[in-house]
Amino acid sequence: MRRWGQAATRNAGDAEAGGARAGAGAGIGAGGRVAARRTQAEQRESRVAVGLSELERWLADQIGQGIAQARQSAPAEWDDLARRLVDAQAPGAAGTVTRLTRVLGAEDWPGLLLGEYALLRLLAVAHRRAAALPEPLRQTVRARVGYPVTRESVLATPAVRDHWDVVGCRDEEQDRLVARRVWLAGRTTGRLAMVLSFSPVGQPLESFPPPGATIDADLAFYPGASPLRALLAERRGLVDAGPPPGTKVSQVPALIAEVLAADPWSDSWPLVLDGAVACLDGLADDEGNALPLHPSAGVPWRLLAVSGGRPVTVAAEWTPRGLLPLTVWNEDGGAVRL
Amino acid sequence: MPWEELVSTALVGADRRAVPPESLLERAAEQVVRMRAGRRPGRGRPPAPAAAETMPLVPGAAADRLARMLAGEQGRLLTEWLETAAARRVRVPAEMIPGLLDLGARDRSIRACLGAVTGVRGRWLAGLNPAWAYLLAEPAHVPPDEVWELGTSGDRRAFLAALRRRDPAAARELLDRGWSAETPEDRAVFVTILADGLGMADEPFLEAALDDRRREVRQAAADILTRLPRSRLALRMTARARRLVTGNGSRLRAEPPPHCDDAMERDGVRARPPAGMETRGWWLQQVVAHTPLSFWPDHLGMPPDEIAAARIGDWQREVRMGWTRAAILQRDATWARALFEAEPLTDLLAVLPPEERSRRAAELVAGHPVDGQMVMMLGGVPRPWGQRLARAVLNKIVETTRTQPWNAGELIRLAGERFDPAMHEYAGEVPELAATLRFRFEMLKELE
Incomplete structure (x- = not known):
């Protein structure tokens, strides 16, 4: 085992948009600080509630009038709506609205858009009735709406130690920040995790072992009904472990059903598939069961090249519209980023 | 309400169908989650497996x-x-x-x-x-x-x-x-x-x-037959050439064929000239190009170097081009040397033995300023360039970098690709060149 990192390294900028910057002013005593923080939290709750009830009304109006013209008129309205949701301190909901443009390019956009509108309303309604929800689901709702969770509170929860396989990594640029998602799969616990880090465009992201590596580490999970996002609480070292164990293609629907049962808004979940053959438009097992790829993935030529018509271990991101391949392990056990 | 009906109602507007929008959204939410969670795997069409590899992987x-x-x-x-x-x-x-x-x-x-x-x-x-x-x-x-x-x-x-x-x-x-x-x-x-x-x-x-x-097949056969001086095609071409190019002491005379008949076309002469070329001159050039070079010294009464340097009057360009093409097709070093003396065409260098090719290119480089023609000539010399040519080019680069740096770029890039990479140690005066040569040196070592 090699040592490669420091214990409890901090991620660079943990950019929760509108994150908890509730610092106290100078000269206020401890009791005053607590009181000030409570007032601020209450103010936020009521602002969010107002913003989300406006969102509910807006959605009802859209569906009442019909969405046939959405391709022409909606994007401008979404911009406006997203801005108001940011003002209402609901950046998570705002982000969902901003991403709605992605569905308009699809042939079946009316169905996709109705689905997104319906889930947005479900989120607003769930927030309205949050008091009646079980605690984990309430946390999920708060996270999706965009309430900040401090690193300290996450790191204060019991961490999960395991040998974590790095199964995927993707960098995406958004708002002059590069967001890096690293997906991990635990060897012993079978748990999956996603570590998110940010850095300004042009600056290097904090280094992380590449896909194919296995790390002995403690992860602290953000609260929620279907927890996935995590912080690296302690890095202990690298492990030589070979390709990660995976699930069968035929087991994926049950797995995803479980994720969605706990968190119906979930639109991304890492999968490690074992014995999957790459096809031109999906991943199949030896019985011919196949999971389709996301339309944006195109023909996965690199994946096809490594698979060569034979079963391989593949990591992919599940999304409601299909899989996005992340990593494939070749016959020598080497990981290839896709 | 089935999903399709929810979508069509949402499209035209729930108000028009007297459905409360809230209840439509609620039902849609329930259905969309159910659909996402309940999606069964489809039927895959995996491609037939690839056969096993026979060669080792690169390091x-x-x-x-x-x-x-x-x-x-x-x-x-x-x-x-x-x-x-x-x-x-x-x-x-x-x-x-x-x-x-x-x-x-x-x-x-x-x-x-x-x-x-x-x-x-x-x-x-x-x-x-x-x-x-x-x-x-x-x-x-x-x-x-x-x-x-x-x-x-x-x-x-x-x-x-x-x-x-x-x-x-x-x-x-x-x-x-x-x-x-x-x-x-x-x-x-x-x-x-x-x-x-x-x-x-x-x-x-x-x-x-x-x-x-197919014309490509005929053309390929004709090109190859010119390398056999006793082939029927070579004899027919020789008979044509004998009438078209004649000698009179040290002066040569050329007369293009009056027409391109079927027999000529069958022997690989193309009737239509490329754009910008005079038609009969084009025929003349092709006849000369497909005539065995061994025919000319006897016929004209001079050795190849004198023939290559001789003046031919009106059709000099076409006849010389024909000989050049013939020297390349027939891979004749003697003729290539003679023609190169008369006019240093890059294509001719390819016919010469590597050592000589390198020497001749080096002489040209030493005696001329860097220009497009030199870069083109050097572009025709395949790698690796011998010591002699490399040294001449390196000197030229150093000299040009001092006087006309804007002219050295293309030569430096070409040198980087063509020098023997072991020369990277001697190219220190030109950092860009040294870096490229070092890159190649390591690249080739890794592939050993």
């Missing part, structure tokens, strides 16, 4: 460098990487094949190397993507015997070339047996393969190929 360091080159670092050296890997009979990692095949789709010059270094998996992928189908026409390594009956056209070409090297007659006879069933593209390539180990025994087969339906 890891070489593969890493290739990945960097594909990402843009020293991209001009990619061809050398591929050629070296192909010669060493190693294959690239599977995940790099798609990127390479995309490059090959745009750049024909690397296709032959790709046929070798992408191995079995490359061919398997080419069968799945029409944009990469060109790969199937490139030879892979060591085709087995049954390839002639069953193989891709690239494998069959490689098989025929290998057989030709071993047993020229057997290759010709094999070709003769199934000739009429071959595609025109294959026929044209197969004829050029006969250039290796050419002899009068091939003459009847090639003479018959002059009647092929």
Whole structure:
């Protein structure tokens, strides 16, 4: 085992948009600080509630009038709506609205858009009735709406130690920040995790072992009904472990059903598939069961090249519209980023 | 309400169908989650498995460098990487094949190397993507015997070339047996393969190929027959040339043919000139180009160097071009040398032995300023450049960098690609050149 990192390294900028910057002013005593923080939290709750009830009304109006013209008129309205949701301190909901443009390019956009509108309303309604929800689901709702969770509170929860396989990594640029998602799969616990880090465009992201590596580490999970996002609480070292164990293609629907049962808004979940053959438009097992790829993935030529018509271990991101391949392990056990 | 009905109601507007929008959204939410959670796997169409590889993988360091080159670092050296890997009979990692095949789709010059270094998996992928189908026409390594009956056209070409090297007659006879069933593209390539180990025994087969339906096949056969001075085509061309170019003491006279008849066309003379060329001059040039060079000294009463330097009057350009083309087609070093003295055309250098080629290029470099013509001439000298040429070019670069730095760039890039990379230690005065040579030095070491 090699040592490669420091214990409890901090991620660079943990950019929760509108994150908890509730610092106290100078000269206020401890009791005053607590009181000030409570007032601020209450103010936020009521602002969010107002913003989300406006969102509910807006959605009802859209569906009442019909969405046939959405391709022409909606994007401008979404911009406006997203801005108001940011003002209402609901950046998570705002982000969902901003991403709605992605569905308009699809042939079946009316169905996709109705689905997104319906889930947005479900989120607003769930927030309205949050008091009646079980605690984990309430946390999920708060996270999706965009309430900040401090690193300290996450790191204060019991961490999960395991040998974590790095199964995927993707960098995406958004708002002059590069967001890096690293997906991990635990060897012993079978748990999956996603570590998110940010850095300004042009600056290097904090280094992380590449896909194919296995790390002995403690992860602290953000609260929620279907927890996935995590912080690296302690890095202990690298492990030589070979390709990660995976699930069968035929087991994926049950797995995803479980994720969605706990968190119906979930639109991304890492999968490690074992014995999957790459096809031109999906991943199949030896019985011919196949999971389709996301339309944006195109023909996965690199994946096809490594698979060569034979079963391989593949990591992919599940999304409601299909899989996005992340990593494939070749016959020598080497990981290839896709 | 089924999903389709929810969608159509949402499209036209829930108000119009008297459905409360809130309840429509609620039902849609329930259904969309149920659909996402309940999606069953579809039926997959996995491609048939690829066969096992026969060649070893390139060393890891070489593969890493290739990945960097594909990402843009020293991209001009990619061809050398591929050629070296192909010669060493190693294959690239599977995940790099798609990127390479995309490059090959745009750049024909690397296709032959790709046929070798992408191995079995490359061919398997080419069968799945029409944009990469060109790969199937490139030879892979060591085709087995049954390839002639069953193989891709690239494998069959490689098989025929290998057989030709071993047993020229057997290759010709094999070709003769199934000739009429071959595609025109294959026929044209197969004829050029006969250039290796050419002899009068091939003459009847090639003479018959002059009647092929496809022009490329006829052209290839005619080009090769000019290398056999006793072939019927060579004799017919000699008879034409005898009338068209005549000597009178030290002066030569040329007269283009009055027309291009069927017999001339059958012998590979193309009636239509390229744009900008005078038609009869074009015919004259082609007749001279397809006449055995051994005919001229006796006919004109002078040795090749005097012929090449002689003045010919009106059609001098066409006749000289014809001799130049003939020297290249017939790979005649004596004539190439003589013609190069008269006019230093790059194409002629290719016919000369490497040592001489390097010396002549070096002389030219030393005596001329850097200009487009010099860069073009040097571009025709394949790597690796010998010591002598390399030294001359290095001196020229150093001199030009001092006086006209804006003119040195292209020469530095060319030198970087063509010098023997071991020279990187002596190129310190030109950092850009030294860096490229060092890159190649390490690149070639990794591929050993």
